[in-house]
Amino acid sequence: MDSVNSSTRPAPSRIRKTRNKLADFFLMLHRVYAFVLRFFKEVFLPPYEFKEVIRQCYETGVRSFTLITLTGFIVGVIFTKQSRPSLTDFGATSWLPSLVSIAIMKALAPLVTALIAAGKVGSSIGAELGSMRVTEQIDAMEVSGTKPFKFLVCTRVIATTITIPLLATYTAFIALLGGYLNVSQNEGTTYAVFMDQAFEPLTFIDFWASLIKAIVFGFTIGIVGCYQGYNSTKGTEGVGKAANGAVVTAMFLVFIEEVLIVQIAGWFR
């Protein structure tokens, strides 16, 4: 009898645990959906916090400028350097500008910018709002009749949605500059020829797809950071979890969105 009990007991417990985890997961999905819905409901209604949006644009955009410049330049140089040997084997080094531009404009610039922004901006939003939640600053805004969601969440999401596409465009040009310097050093190609070859294979759809991708990434990073921070609990531990969750979730979603948008853009070509 005992042996029967011991072998059957863990099974219902495992089922219950899995069921609870599944229920938690769907509950979380529902909360995220409600959070995103609330954003779209509130963002178009007055009062409009223009000053705070500009301040947040400065925080997310200008403060990331140095890091983006450095990373973009290095990506351009390294990608060009690593691609050259393969093209040299086929005697196709003249294709290097085109290859570099396709890779940078279509994929690397928005992706690299989004990953850096997820780490720098997303974690900062998660930690800041998380800290405001646990020190009751958000409750203080709530009870004084102000709209904390509008002031804290809408402004930050608008700011990331605006600045990350701008940063991605800037990253593309800096990375192309890095690529040009490398090509010009080895092949002696002039700037005009490099740019001519670089933009030749790109179509209007490529630019649009890249821009839309960056807008979606910006929105994702902002909303995930805000969701994690705004719903943070459990004191200082919760602040750490919010910052960490903001980075990990945003990076994961950015990769999924990258695949989806590439697929969708392919249908329009």
Added chain:
Amino acid sequence: MEKQKAHIDKSNTVIKIRGVEKSFADYDVLRGIDLDLYQGENLVVLGRSGTGKSVLIKLISGLLSVDEGTIEVLGNEVTTITERALEDLRIRIGFSFQNSALYDSMTVRKNLEFPLVRNRKGITRKEINTAVETVLEAVGLSQTINQMPAELSGGQRKRIGIARTLILNPEIMLYDEPTAGLDPITCIEINDLINEVQQRYHTSSIIITHDLTCAKMTGDRIAMLLDGQFQRVGTFDEVFATDDGRVKPFYDYNFIQ
């Protein structure tokens, strides 16, 4: 400072709580409480840590929702109120948080301006400056106007937190542990400030505390929260004139003795 006699209008109930219950998971915090706050009165809610004192004022301000019962604040039923009406009602209620909850990223001036510019449409810069200077003067901290919250002491933070609620001229003040974590002298200063606010702004207040000095100095009436219910309600002397084994130790072990 001796507490001046308050003008309490017992015919006007500003907060009416009936049969309120609140649980967290399996823990029943409030088990069917009834309470009235009269116009102009300072009502102190006393109780041990974890008895649901702070939960009570969060229910009143709509930060938490009740499981059962009704809460009527200034004629509005908080449990069924619309979001818009709750926002309007909250402007009439001042909430002073235990840890002050000042906005870290803003100066004292910006902290005070924040609720004002968002709730008073068409207010001029001159009116904002006057309002900020008036409340800062009322809490005795005019010199801190350009300081950041991190540069203030615990007592100063409490005062600025109170000033931030006063700037909207609230009819009701809710104080959550106003003297927690402060030295005895600063505690007395905060107690005096609570009394001064009552006199100057004609507010009705609920003061959540476990500090008997604060209760005695500020309370017109005391409500003792024990086991999720108000066991004793009355003046300070009435509440503690008992041999109840749950109330007496509270008095006996306090430094006031």
